[in-house]
Amino acid sequence: MPLTPSLDRLIHELQKLPGVGPKNAQRLAIFIFKKGADFSRALSSAVIEMSQNVKYCSSCAGICESDICDICSNSLRDHSKVCVVEKPTDVFHIEATGQYNGVYHVLNGLISPLEYLTIDKLNIKPLVARINSADSPVREIVFALPPKVEGDATMALIKKMIQRPLKISKLAQGIPTGCEIEHIDSMTLARALNNRN
Ligand SMILES: [Zn+2]
Numbered sequence: 001m002p003l004t005p006s007l008d009r010l011i012h013e014l015q016k017l018p019g020v021g022p023k024n025a026q027r028l029a030i031f032i033f034k035k036g037a038d039f040s041r042a043l044s045s046a047v048i049e050m051s052q053n054v055k056y057c058s059s060c061a062g063i064c065e066s067d068i069c070d071i072c073s074n075s076l077r078d079h080s081k082v083c084v085v086e087k088p089t090d091v092f093h094i095e096a097t098g099q100y101n102g103v104y105h106v107l108n109g110l111i112s113p114l115e116y117l118t119i120d121k122l123n124i125k126p127l128v129a130r131i132n133s134a135d136s137p138v139r140e141i142v143f144a145l146p147p148k149v150e151g152d153a154t155m156a157l158i159k160k161m162i163q164r165p166l167k168i169s170k171l172a173q174g175i176p177t178g179c180e181i182e183h184i185d186s187m188t189l190a191r192a193l194n195n196r197n
Helices: 004-012 022-034 038-052 086-096 124-132 151-163 186-194
Strands: 078-086 102-106 138-145 168-169
Touching: 004 022, 004 124, 022 038, 078 086, 086 102, 086 186, 124 151, 124 168, 138 151
Parallel strands: 078 102, 078 138, 138 168
Antiparallel strands: none
């Protein structure tokens, strides 16, 4: 049921968010209206500021507010060790364990034939270039991908493309099959990192 043109426009935009259906979008729009003009201004300026400032790191494709993220630009990190993750948020979860001192590479997805997410839509080629270049400092790859078919397929493909002898490991077993990295508690994730095989 249409409300007013401005509310309908907001509802239309809110419905584009993941997990927000028409009813929820309507509820959120009314909530925002009731909160008043100050809240609307703060919300919209936060969204605009974020979209202007947040970008992908030009080295690891993690998210940051400069060209190179704090991890990639930190000379105290071990740049010979690259942890490969699916999503930018996985970086924050692994960092929270305090158990990893290497750098990262974010794929921004996994190989998934059903969703037509193929190698060209993912950040795989830059990773392979980063590993295979003659002056690459990379000596070890740690795969921290979710233990499911897509994660395994992605890991197998990357392994095939590596042309230099490297130490390759993945998070230890004990992480439930099909589980996303972000749903694993810090203790379990730290143990899986330390016992990687
Ligand atoms: Zn980075």
